């Protein structure tokens with residue numbers, strides 16, 4: 001049987017490792033870091049956890065996602081197209097850090113690109 005994207009990415013632990021790096025880059029970023037100002041360390045950990053579970057679910061994993069839908073979660077933040085480009089750059093850098101193969105990288109980035117219309121407001 002063909003392996004789904006979740007399996008090909010290496011399952012939960014691999015996806016979680018990528019998300020940890022992605023979010024560290026987001027939190028420290030000079031452009032998009034401002035969105036996370038005022039969030040406690042625990043809140044940031046929780047946010048990363050929700051993103052891990054969301055990505056596991058949308059890639060075909062067994063995870064349950066208990067967070068809000070993407071439109072609701074980002075509504076009113078005023079995320080711009082330029083902010084979005086930064087996020088994609090940071091996610092790509094995180095995938096590259098773990099040498100995720102091009103095929104799996106492209107598939108994940110395509111899934112994430114599908115979220116753009118509901119996350120970007122400006």
Ligand code: HEM
Pocket residue numbers: 032035036047050051054055066067068069073074077079083084086087112115119
């Ligand atoms: C520049 C791009 C982005 C920014 C600035 C951003 C920012 C944020 C912020 C500030 C929150 C917390 C909102 C709140 O608690 O009120 C949030 C929630 C969330 N974001 Fe993003 N986000 C971005 C892109 C993404 C992407 C690409 C994904 C998925 C891969 C994602 C997945 C999530 C998830 C799962 C939550 C949690 C929903 C919940 O709290 O129930 N975000 N985002």
